[in-house]
Amino acid sequence: MSCSQSPHLGEPDRHSISYFPSTNYDSVNVHIPKGYSFTSIPNKFTKNLILAQSNLLFTESVDDTLRKQLIDLLINRAITKKIYTLNKAIQLDNICKLEFIADLNTIKNIESELVSIYVNRLSESIHPLFQNKIPYPNWKNISFNKLLLPCENLPVPKRAKLLPNAPREYRKGVHRGIDFFADWGTPVRAVAEGTVIRADHNFKEVSSALRSELLQKASQIHRTPSDVFEHVLLGKSVILDHGLKFIPGYRVITIYAHLSHINKNVKPGVKIKKGEQLGKTGNTGMQASTLGKRDGSHLHWEMILQNKDGEFYTGQGLKYKELYPLLQSMFK
Numbered sequence: 001m002s003c004s005q006s007p008h009l010g011e012p013d014r015h016s017i018s019y020f021p022s023t024n025y026d027s028v029n030v031h032i033p034k035g036y037s038f039t040s041i042p043n044k045f046t047k048n049l050i051l052a053q054s055n056l057l058f059t060e061s062v063d064d065t066l067r068k069q070l071i072d073l074l075i076n077r078a079i080t081k082k083i084y085t086l087n088k089a090i091q092l093d094n095i096c097k098l099e100f101i102a103d104l105n106t107i108k109n110i111e112s113e114l115v116s117i118y119v120n121r122l123s124e125s126i127h128p129l130f131q132n133k134i135p136y137p138n139w140k141n142i143s144f145n146k147l148l149l150p151c152e153n154l155p156v157p158k159r160a161k162l163l164p165n166a167p168r169e170y171r172k173g174v175h176r177g178i179d180f181f182a183d184w185g186t187p188v189r190a191v192a193e194g195t196v197i198r199a200d201h202n203f204k205e206v207s208s209a210l211r212s213e214l215l216q217k218a219s220q221i222h223r224t225p226s227d228v229f230e231h232v233l234l235g236k237s238v239i240l241d242h243g244l245k246f247i248p249g250y251r252v253i254t255i256y257a258h259l260s261h262i263n264k265n266v267k268p269g270v271k272i273k274k275g276e277q278l279g280k281t282g283n284t285g286m287q288a289s290t291l292g293k294r295d296g297s298h299l300h301w302e303m304i305l306q307n308k309d310g311e312f313y314t315g316q317g318l319k320y321k322e323l324y325p326l327l328q329s330m331f332k
């Protein structure tokens with residue numbers, strides 16, 4: 001680099017190299033006093049650049065823990081790639097001024113690389129847990145009586161991560177339902193006729209610290225305890241009881257979780273018609289909500305079947321190849 005010169009021996013160290021990053025770190029100006037040698041932009045600028053971008057990275061739904069890990073990996077990879085390239089150099093008498101610009105395409109490329117390695121592979125490797133003794137319902141023989149989609153015009157997502165049986169590493173558990181990603185406040189409706197048995201009108205979010213502590217304990221016992229799941233992670237929820245006739249041989253309930261709002265009339269004991277509005281989507285029960293943010297808004301929806309052998313979430317035990325068509329066929 002034209003500016004690099006050996007420092008003069010005995011010269012007092014009054015100046016040193018100064019860095020002036022832009023607010024979002026997409027460019028950095030470097031001022032190099034005469035006599036100093038400069039090699040490259042320090043790694044901390046690459047790290048800050050990626051952290052400044054982190055809201056835009058890995059926006060497909062990965063859970064909080066995975067997202068954090070992916071961002072760390074992205075930072076490590078970006079550092080090896082030299083994200084900043086020299087754009088301008090001005091040589092003055094006593095100082096050399098360089099302008100570096102961040103190459104955001106390289107970051108995007110590393111991001112897609114990581115998604116294909118970690119996120120998509122995770123989806124493929126989803127296998128049913130407890131394959132052995134539990135007598136799962138024979139899903140192929142069950143008629144779901146053509147449910148309505150819980151959010152109008154929002155089809156069953158394709159990605160295995162959003163479907164039943166997906167691992168949820170942050171709570172050492174398994175996903176039991178379908179995540180329908182929808183803007184905050186999207187109307188949520190009953191998929192079938194039923195009776196309200198839970199409606200958290202007065203739901204209070206726990207603190208972020210307590211939520212983390214509970215998840216920590218979950219990870220120590222390697223599963224999500226039911227109280228943590230039901231009372232904290234589901235957030236503001238509605239549960240409908242569809243009785244014993246909806247699917248012969250089972251009692252059936254549906255769960256609508258992470259809501260931001262529940263309609264006033266939706267109270268325990270109230271009969272709800274198919275398609276009747278229950279509330280609106282939100283992110284209650286999620287980490288972002290405990291921090292007062294609206295990130296990650298989605299409807300978590302579950303259908304649980306119960307009989308003498310136990311409780312089963314819809315599609316439990318199915319591989320993706322069979323699961324996705326089953327879920328698609330359930331809805332009109």
Ligand SMILES: [Zn+2]
Pocket residue numbers: 175177178179299300301
């Ligand atoms: Zn979910």
